[in-house]
Amino acid sequence: MAAESAILSPNAITRSADDEQEDLEAAIRNAVDGAYLNWPNEAGFTNLDEHRGPIELPVRGQIPSWVTGTLFRTGPGANKVDNTSSGSLHISHWFDGLAHTHRFDIIAGEDGVGTTVWYSSRRQCDSFIEHAQKNGMRDIITFGQRADPCIGLFGKIMSTWVVANTRRKTKKAENIGVTVQLDVPGLASAARSGALSHKTVWLGTDCHLLRDYINVNIRAGLPATYKIFRVSAATGETEILATISRLDVPMAYIHSFFLSQHFVVLRVPSSHISLDGLSILWKRNVLDAMKPFDRSRKTKWFIIDRLRGHGVVAEFETEAAFFFHTVNCFDKMHLDIQDDVEKWSISCDTIEYPNMNILRGLYYDVVLDQDGKARTVWGTEDQARGTLPRLTRWKFTLPLHHRNPSQGRRSLVSTLHDRLKALAARACRKGEELGQKIRQKEDTVVAVFRGLPAMAFSVLKPRLTFQQVPVQEGLQGERNDDRIYEGTGTKITDRKAIFTAELTRTISIPSPHVGELPTINPAYHTRAYHYVYSLAMSGRSTLMDTIVKTDLVSRAVLQWNNPLGHTPGEAIFVQRPGGVEEDDGVLLSVVLDGFSGKSYLLCLDARTMCEMGRAAMDFAVGFGFHGVHAPNLAVAITSEEESGESDKK
Template identity: 25%
Template sequence: MSITPPAPGFDIGFRDLNREIAVADLPVEGSLPDWLSGSLLRNGPALFETGTRSVRHWFDGQAMVHRFTFDEGRVGYANRFLDTPSHRAMTESGRIAFREFATDPCRSLFARFFTRFTGFTGKATPNANVNITRFGDRYVALTEAPLPVEFDRDTLETAGVVGYEDGLSGQVTTAHPHQDPGTGDLVNYLLHFSRTSEYRVYRQQSAATSRELIGRHRAARPSYMHSFGITRRYVVLAEFPLVVNPLDMALGGRPFIENYRWEPERGTRFTVMDLRDGQVRGVYEAPACFAFHHINAFDDGDDVVLDICAYQNASVIDALYLDRVRAARSVPLPRPTRYRIGLDGGGRVGVEPLSEEALELPRIAYDRYNGAPYQYVYGAGARGRRPDDFLNQLVKLDVTTGATLTWSEEDHYPGEPVFVAAPDAPEGAEDGAEDEGVVLSVVLDAARQSSFLLVLDARTFTERARATVPQAIPFGFHGLFARHH
């Protein structure tokens, strides 16, 4: 007779959080740096069930925004759902009314015919549950449909979808726009589905709602790309061999991601586009891999260096369906990997592992080192990971030496680590001050079924403080730190 071991408890991170609260003063253990003043804004899914129905995938939960405020050693907390048609349909009507990443509300073939090439969403749902960025002084939540949703930083109240004032079209984008390292403009791309689909790379001045086309690149079978790379000179599109026939997207009758097929024989193709004039410098081939997240990229002479959290294949997407991840089935792990693209070297691409430590949800000292040579990346990893466990530690990796520091506690599951630089940290990379600051991460304590905000010293990777939240926060994705001026 076999005895089933108890569940590890992290499944609460994939359960509904229905309570919206505002707490002015959380209990804090330890001490915060005097200079830490501002708001950590986080985004992620927090509603998966309605009535007897459930969305199918972690990526499909309804968006909730969380805010941690720091002021004179105190920490406040608030959370609020984005007020969107998809959220209202679930809470008011008990319906899943909009297509998501891996969930389809079973529209008819007739309806699909009249909404072909509308991307995820026959009816576009602004369930912007992936990331947060700024359009000037405006804060917007993002997903992979080009429908940013504005919200108030202080109240978290939803203001509505931000309309673009331009003629650019496309059905899919990324929730990871970059800042142009030279100008500060936002840079992103749209994928326009057609008989021959097209990536349309654009720039957007920081406070504007109009976009300017940089360049185009055609693809008969476009790739699923969650993010991309940028240097001071180039945009790099990493076209992994998870590809789609646009006709299948229109007529296949399947949710968005289930139209894509893994074709490893295609390899990975790096399309390098000039940021100035949109000319494609070249398309460079490497062995097949998959990734959600780029770490950083930079120019090195005639080479482009691209660091990615690389998986062997795209099976991680299937592993994150709710029925599987809640049952504590194994989730594949990525390794930080460096790709060196020789622009003038006959198309060669060198591949080098940066560490054997797993690393996902990567963050760097972005304001100073985006698109430039750098030393440190912070991410979520896995300590002594059992096949039935989840991301359970934080990792600091020195990409120049492979050395790592980690933070972990038993039955604790940290989210994306956000680096916040000390305001008086020197500017130059040569002064050794790249890691002068703190790292912030929302951690789920599975045993207590509650969460807390962890504050680590970025240099030593030791704990400085934690602020306990009176509820368990579901696992989220991305966010930003906004300083208070």
């Protein structure tokens, strides 16, 4: 693919595992020395307008014709609401910026070689703005909006009463702009009943990808309740996979979780919310309701069977940490030669932080360095070191069944039956691996978020397969306590576990060799893989400052050699049709030139990390969170809209 690249920028920068520590220390020095003062970001946060268009964008270089389709991007737009009863309302935190969705229609030329790109955008929060203008923010719970100093104790009591006892009449007054999703399962019946519109693009607050809709719902209370559920893509029916409600598992801010072919892995980080979420009612935002970071509050992990209804099958603890995004998760069944028993190994890759400093680092006055506020987050070596992420792989090893099944209640007949099932499972697994190699790419969907009291965070896109390796009954050990592990088909065995589950950290790659908003080739979700693409933080900006490709096997890094002040957004991988290699495709990223105040859609060769082409804009596009590329959606939606216009006439 590199041969057809129209390289518009210098060759990528190459780094190796030997450079990791040196580059990390350089990033810390950059931050402490204030290198970000020379990297303008303001245009990505302020004076951002709608462009309903569509507007044709001039293309420089070459965007391959097989990239045709629609790229949706969403995230915060403007950070101010004008004309409220008290003047202009300034939004404090980036996560609360006014939701703004962007659409790039990439259309192949008639000759099948070139492409044209059309752009349009629209705010997703008109009703929210209208509500804030009329009523202010007293009945709105945000992520990090700072309190109005004019509101006294009496006002806080009144507003807490309102939130606790009433709901707004319409859900339209929501400000949701974190993820984009297509064809959410279970919504068809609602659409037929008139509860939903005909539109198929949805917004949410999570970041991951699956066809069956697997998600986590977190309910505040003493104790908090975590429900892991699945919505069938085929029937739209919902099934509860597990319910966790324990005093030692507090409510936490969670943005994503892990999913492999056979397990759901819920990681509860150390971002605990006081009073198991109830404090949000009077704190008015999630960030202020969080407890201060405490290294004694361990991260908890729950391994949940997603196929046979066994509920929670294992639990682990690791040191205190925080994370936004998972990268990938994959499992494998193998034979432990020493114990002569089959075991599961589950690998969970995540971008994590040693503390929660990054949450404070995303206030607007920090990212824009207003009144020198950036130094409150990046000003010392310890602060900078704690605010930079790293990629970590946690590997869990679980027994598949007991070593001596004849003990206890297990009979010889049931033992032979399990052996035969295990042999059949191996054959199924081989067939499944073959099927994966020829499976076409799947659509990308993410979950809908509806209300803080029942937080729904992150979805992954499960693969549809005809056969799966079963999880054996003996995977679960005896529990001699009163902890609640409820769920559809949950079964707690009465036999003691013979094997102790193992936990190891097998990979740890620091910034800037890896960064935030990680993406991979979607065909490798729930599979072993080599490459992750992410936005590195090298201390040159108060946000991310370049795109890196990280080889998780060799730990080699290719970095896009972007000009100073060019800030990229999440890099969406689009695979070349018929491509065999994992990195055979392109990356699409919306980039802001901070000096000119204008953005462009960048197309990078995913193998070489060199620029192939770009579509330029005469205005800035706000820094966003997540996006999705929908092949051929441009043509489909255009036809639908034309049909709708004909009906009106």
